[in-house]
Amino acid sequence: MSWITSRRRHPAAGYAILFLGLLLVGALYASITGGGAGAAAAPPATVDSAQISQGHTIFLQDCATCHGTGAQGQPGVAPGLIGVGAAAVDFQVSTGRMPAAELGSENPRKPPVLNTAETHAVAAYIASLGGGPSIPGAAQVSESGANVGLGQQLFVADCAQCHNFVGAGGALTYGKFAPALTQATPTQIYEAMLTGPEAMPVFNDATLTPDQKRDVVAYVTGVRSEANPGGFSLGRIGPTTEGLVAFLGLLLFMVLVAIWITAKHGKTKTHE
Amino acid sequence: MSETNGPAEPERQRGDDLMADLAASGSEADEGQARHRVIGTPAPAQARTLLADQSDEPVAVRELPADPEDLPGAKRAERAVAASFTIAMLAGLGFIACYVIFRVHTVNNVLHSNLALGLTMAVAFLALGTGAVIWVRRLMPNVELTEQRHELRSTPENKAAFAKTFEEGAEASQFVKRPILRRTLIAATVPVAIAPVVLLRDLGPLPEKSLDHTVWKRGTRLVVYGTNRPLTPAEFNTPGSSLSIIPEGYADNDDALAKAATTLIKFGPDEIKAPTVMNWTVDNIVAYSKICPHLGCPAALYEQTTHHILCPCHQSTFDAARGAQVIFGPASRPLPQLPLMLNAQGFLVAQSDYHEPVGPSFWERS
Numbered sequence: 001m002s003w004i005t006s007r008r009r010h011p012a013a014g015y016a017i018l019f020l021g022l023l024l025v026g027a028l029y030a031s032i033t034g035g036g037a038g039a040a041a042a043p044p045a046t047v048d049s050a051q052i053s054q055g056h057t058i059f060l061q062d063c064a065t066c067h068g069t070g071a072q073g074q075p076g077v078a079p080g081l082i083g084v085g086a087a088a089v090d091f092q093v094s095t096g097r098m099p100a101a102e103l104g105s106e107n108p109r110k111p112p113v114l115n116t117a118e119t120h121a122v123a124a125y126i127a128s129l130g131g132g133p134s135i136p137g138a139a140q141v142s143e144s145g146a147n148v149g150l151g152q153q154l155f156v157a158d159c160a161q162c163h164n165f166v167g168a169g170g171a172l173t174y175g176k177f178a179p180a181l182t183q184a185t186p187t188q189i190y191e192a193m194l195t196g197p198e199a200m201p202v203f204n205d206a207t208l209t210p211d212q213k214r215d216v217v218a219y220v221t222g223v224r225s226e227a228n229p230g231g232f233s234l235g236r237i238g239p240t241t242e243g244l245v246a247f248l249g250l251l252l253f254m255v256l257v258a259i260w261i262t263a264k265h266g267k268t269k270t271h272e
Numbered sequence: 273m274s275e276t277n278g279p280a281e282p283e284r285q286r287g288d289d290l291m292a293d294l295a296a297s298g299s300e301a302d303e304g305q306a307r308h309r310v311i312g313t314p315a316p317a318q319a320r321t322l323l324a325d326q327s328d329e330p331v332a333v334r335e336l337p338a339d340p341e342d343l344p345g346a347k348r349a350e351r352a353v354a355a356s357f358t359i360a361m362l363a364g365l366g367f368i369a370c371y372v373i374f375r376v377h378t379v380n381n382v383l384h385s386n387l388a389l390g391l392t393m394a395v396a397f398l399a400l401g402t403g404a405v406i407w408v409r410r411l412m413p414n415v416e417l418t419e420q421r422h423e424l425r426s427t428p429e430n431k432a433a434f435a436k437t438f439e440e441g442a443e444a445s446q447f448v449k450r451p452i453l454r455r456t457l458i459a460a461t462v463p464v465a466i467a468p469v470v471l472l473r474d475l476g477p478l479p480e481k482s483l484d485h486t487v488w489k490r491g492t493r494l495v496v497y498g499t500n501r502p503l504t505p506a507e508f509n510t511p512g513s514s515l516s517i518i519p520e521g522y523a524d525n526d527d528a529l530a531k532a533a534t535t536l537i538k539f540g541p542d543e544i545k546a547p548t549v550m551n552w553t554v555d556n557i558v559a560y561s562k563i564c565p566h567l568g569c570p571a572a573l574y575e576q577t578t579h580h581i582l583c584p585c586h587q588s589t590f591d592a593a594r595g596a597q598v599i600f601g602p603a604s605r606p607l608p609q610l611p612l613m614l615n616a617q618g619f620l621v622a623q624s625d626y627h628e629p630v631g632p633s634f635w636e637r638s
Binding site: 101102150153154156157158161162170172173174176178196198199200201202203204206207212 | 378496497498499503506507508509510511512513514515516537570572573574575576577578580582584587589600
């Protein structure tokens with residue numbers, strides 16, 4: 001305490017407090033906005049008639065209000081689900097986007113309502129109505145052996161325009177947005193490419209092969225643990241924040257230099 | 273000092289003579305004009321100074337009434353102003369309270385929040401303004417005051433003192449005494465001053481015809497950007513698909529890709545509308561330039577639900593289902609459409625180059 005007491009009236013004390021305060025705010029912000037770890041998805045359960053009937057029951061409870069009792073959809077409210085496939089259902093339900101809370105321009109990610117078994121049951125029911133892509137297995141989304149370099153090339157060519165080059169997300173038209181990919185599991189990223197949820201374009205297996213999808217998944221999940229060369233991620237949205245921080249930082253530096261220059265009293269002599 | 277000042281002396285004398293000559297000729301011209309003055313125009317001013325001479329009379333003491341004339345009325349006005357300010361204060365606090373109370377996570381709540389915030393803010397500003405107006409009109413004195421401007425010209429003493437200080441400073445700084453310092457300083461600053469002029473060279477040369485064409489030509493295969501694989505309509509067959517594609521053989525040629533980058537979009541049946549050129553599509557597959565005609569950003573944020581292509585730089589929005597017409601933003605023309613066809617092996621190829629220059633306007637764009 002005496003150390004602080006003796007120095008608290010020092011001319012530099014105010015600057016030190018300001019610096020510590022800025023550091024604290026920055027650290028808090030970084031800890032709040034830090035990316036979450038992606039959990040590995042469970043492998044899809046085997047399809048059987050009991051699972052389909054369980055899925056039908058859950059569908060009638062949680063989905064049929066908007067999508068119709070036969071999953072035929074309602075014009076202007078919800079799309080028909082016949083033929084969308086198990087992968088689309090698993091993506092929408094496991095990311096919490098479905099069941100939707102309200103009719104908006106876009107459904108945001110939220111904690112899922114159904115557990116994995118229930119989700120797979122509904123997916124099996126929808127798949128039984130008519131084909132569509134199925135839920136990828138663990139091997140299809142495994143990062144081991146994936147070509148991350150090619151994944152980055154493909155991501156930059158076809159995904160980064162909306163999702164940002166490290167998957168930080170971005171705005172689209174009329175209230176829609178490309179979500180950040182920081183919480184998406186490898187399975188969910190794979191399913192999104194395969195099914196094209198909401199405004200996102202579809203990348204079928206002929207244009208982007210399963211191996212190439214795995215490369216993209218490996219890039220998206222791998223880039224999360226990339227070091228930030230400057231020490232702070234600054235939201236990872238590119239030159240805007242970096243420029244702002246550089247501008248404000250240099251401004252502060254120049255102010256301090258100006259103070260230092262004018263504060264040098266030692267050599268000046270007063271002439272009458 | 274004396275060495276450098278010596279040659280300057282005759283110069284100054286010559287200058288003084290010149291000024292005297294000019295003054296003499298000027299006065300003659302004035303007399304001539306006065307004699308031939310056009311009827312109806314004002315006579316030339318007699319005084320040669322712009323401002324009236326400063327009189328020695330003291331300026332009248334500013335006197336403002338201590339109290340308004342109508343004291344009971346002023347008391348009422350005071351209450352009205354205080355009431356207005358109180359209302360403004362309450363509305364301001366209400367604004368903060370509304371901001372805290374109303375949650376805005378749904379559309380309806382945003383409407384309520386906006387209404388409450390707008391109303392409280394309007395009341396706060398209105399009451400503040402009303403109070404200020406009543407204060408000024410009813411309480412403040414209505415007296416016109418005149419304040420004389422002081423003369424703008426400096427006094428001869430000030431001018432002489434400045435000249436003396438300047439000369440002393442010039443001498444003390446050694447600027448006059450040490451010509452090598454003076455000359456190297458001038459030599460140091462001249463190139464820095466000329467540098468921006470040299471940079472103007474970057475305004476040219478003009479692009480001439482180099483921006484009119486891209487490397488696309490009849491038969492060039494479309495390949496996927498990143499894997500360089502050619503595409504068939506059977507592979508690119510899911511409606512809602514979108515891909516970045518480039519001309520085959522130019523994957524490592526950034527100069528070519530800067531103009532030739534293209535977005536390929538697959539539509540569902542009957543989704544493509546005029547003015548899209550149907551003869552340039554294959555199996556509901558359309559190709560548009562990826563270069564925004566506004567300022568050249570990659571416009572490739574395709575939404576498969578609305579068929580909007582958004583440019584991230586300035587939010588220009590194009591309707592991909594209707595010939596990429598501009599539906600929002602600063603872009604002045606649609607994205608150019610690349611004519612597509614199939615080659616003998618069934619791969620997607622270009623029919624020709626783009627029929628108009630891609631990208632932003634330039635000097636010689638036809």
